[in-house]
Amino acid sequence: MARRAADVLVDCLTAHGVDRVFCVPGESYLAALDALHDRNTIETIICRHEGGAGFMAVADAKVTGRPGIAFVSRGPGATNASIAVHVSEQDAVPLILFVGQVPRNEIGRRSFQEVDYAKTFSDMAKAVWTIEDANRIPEILARAFVVAQTPTPGPVVIVLPEDMLEDQAATGAIEPLPVPRGARPSDDLIAEVAGRLSKAERPLLLAGGSLNHARGRAALRAASEAHALPVVLTFKRQDLFPNDHPHYAGHLGFKIPKPMVDRYADADLILAVGTRLGETTTQGYTFPRSPVPVQPLIHVHDDASRIGREYATALPIVADAEQFLEALAARDSKHPAGRPAWIEKLHKPIAASQPWTPPKDGLLDMGAVVAALKVKASPDAIFITDAGNFSGWLHRHFIFNGNHVMLGSVGGAMGLGMPAAVAAGLRCPGRQVITFIGDGGVLMTGSELATAVQYNVPVKVFVSNNGSYGTIRMHQEKAYKGRVHGTAIKNPDFVGWAQSFGAKGLAIASIEDASSVVAEALAHDGPVVVEVKTALEHISPFANLSDLGR
Numbered sequence: 001m002a003r004r005a006a007d008v009l010v011d012c013l014t015a016h017g018v019d020r021v022f023c024v025p026g027e028s029y030l031a032a033l034d035a036l037h038d039r040n041t042i043e044t045i046i047c048r049h050e051g052g053a054g055f056m057a058v059a060d061a062k063v064t065g066r067p068g069i070a071f072v073s074r075g076p077g078a079t080n081a082s083i084a085v086h087v088s089e090q091d092a093v094p095l096i097l098f099v100g101q102v103p104r105n106e107i108g109r110r111s112f113q114e115v116d117y118a119k120t121f122s123d124m125a126k127a128v129w130t131i132e133d134a135n136r137i138p139e140i141l142a143r144a145f146v147v148a149q150t151p152t153p154g155p156v157v158i159v160l161p162e163d164m165l166e167d168q169a170a171t172g173a174i175e176p177l178p179v180p181r182g183a184r185p186s187d188d189l190i191a192e193v194a195g196r197l198s199k200a201e202r203p204l205l206l207a208g209g210s211l212n213h214a215r216g217r218a219a220l221r222a223a224s225e226a227h228a229l230p231v232v233l234t235f236k237r238q239d240l241f242p243n244d245h246p247h248y249a250g251h252l253g254f255k256i257p258k259p260m261v262d263r264y265a266d267a268d269l270i271l272a273v274g275t276r277l278g279e280t281t282t283q284g285y286t287f288p289r290s291p292v293p294v295q296p297l298i299h300v301h302d303d304a305s306r307i308g309r310e311y312a313t314a315l316p317i318v319a320d321a322e323q324f325l326e327a328l329a330a331r332d333s334k335h336p337a338g339r340p341a342w343i344e345k346l347h348k349p350i351a352a353s354q355p356w357t358p359p360k361d362g363l364l365d366m367g368a369v370v371a372a373l374k375v376k377a378s379p380d381a382i383f384i385t386d387a388g389n390f391s392g393w394l395h396r397h398f399i400f401n402g403n404h405v406m407l408g409s410v411g412g413a414m415g416l417g418m419p420a421a422v423a424a425g426l427r428c429p430g431r432q433v434i435t436f437i438g439d440g441g442v443l444m445t446g447s448e449l450a451t452a453v454q455y456n457v458p459v460k461v462f463v464s465n466n467g468s469y470g471t472i473r474m475h476q477e478k479a480y481k482g483r484v485h486g487t488a489i490k491n492p493d494f495v496g497w498a499q500s501f502g503a504k505g506l507a508i509a510s511i512e513d514a515s516s517v518v519a520e521a522l523a524h525d526g527p528v529v530v531e532v533k534t535a536l537e538h539i540s541p542f543a544n545l546s547d548l549g550r
């Protein structure tokens, strides 16, 4: 029996287990909205900006491991959503973005809001497909779900000409296609790795985002403990391993102190697992050193195209990261007598820098909030960080316990903080969701606070108000001392701003306020914005403004 194409599309989403889509409506996909009207298995979350909708879909995917779904209108809607396509690619997150399009007989005429999406997204998306024939919806959607998830997850854009959605399709939804996954490596390869590890005096286990789920985390811990391996985490993956575990050796974020990188450089073997070894993690391709690392590099990843690209790899292994670590953990292990001292040498400075101490000048920084959260946040809280220096205090001083989740943009996009919190709160009701945002990022997508209020998502939003695009000011002070330009901002009253949305608004003006206001925010059962009046002098957890550029 023929069915309207839009209904077949929604049937396909249902067949793929989709239970939530994020959208800003548009006249170019009215039929799809109509098809969603009566589906009580799919919730439609109405957002305030397509960047917000896209970020929410990305965050939903980060939490569930399944493709996030967003619907946006043509032209302006699609270009607004492009930041999420970029982040999905940078962060290796499966995303399917449905974009409306002009009717088929207008394509190519530069019609109202017409964009050639294949050209626009060609450098960001894994695939861009226009569905011209309604009968091909099931096939194209099934393929989109596979491509978005494997080998390295990323964005797929599906373009929906508005008249096509009204066609009658003679086909129905098909079962999801199996998603090819990396395999368990052979016993010979595991034996080879175990043999090399047993001879290494100073190995490092560098663990990345492919392990971002309960089984991956468990496998990481088991392998580290079985083979006495210090664990270094990749950029924004600090939640994968307990930060108070004696094997925790830190994370490769932005501008980590040089002595730390120097200590890593003493390693005599690097085992990199489940990571693409991207620019930030590798400190600009210096650790491991590209193109020929100082230490032998064993690189285990399930995407063959990401191994051996920037690095001469001693032992390339195309395999599923968690299965590799599980198999490694199950093997007998020996290690040289000096190994515990090596592990301690890496862990000790990290442990020493974890406590936050109030700055001598008494000025407020985000450390006061982190110190309070260390005591008061729930043991399975979800943390989100927007991009900017304010997040550095969380990375440096919070102890992620292995059950906490951290969602940040590996791609460093500002604007993720508010929408990601909304999406995480929708996905995990009952779980604390705490987001850190700067006064720059919060006015990029902060209007999604309205979405939090509309759906009653009790996000806890901490806004660092230092009156500056501080990260850029920091770079400016270093590169062009005394020539500050384009980085100062004048902010609204964030407490009143929050209240105008119907959220609770609180403020922290001094170090002494922090503990009680954090407690009040966490205890409130609705959305809360806490304005933290941070001193620009404390421009990062590692530097004061007055010391820069000297």
Ligand SMILES: Cc1ncc(C[n+]2csc(CCOP(=O)(O)OP(=O)(O)O)c2C)c(N)n1
Pocket (backbone or CB within 6 Å): 387, 388, 389, 390, 391, 412, 413, 414, 415, 437, 438, 439, 440, 441, 442, 464, 466, 468, 469, 470, 471, 472
């Ligand atoms: C969408 C986007 N635009 C611009 C940038 C460049 N950028 C990186 S950090 C930053 C400043 C962040 O300022 P703020 O949110 O106030 O935090 P702060 O650095 O002051 O802690 C900017 C503009 C970016 N990463 N993403």
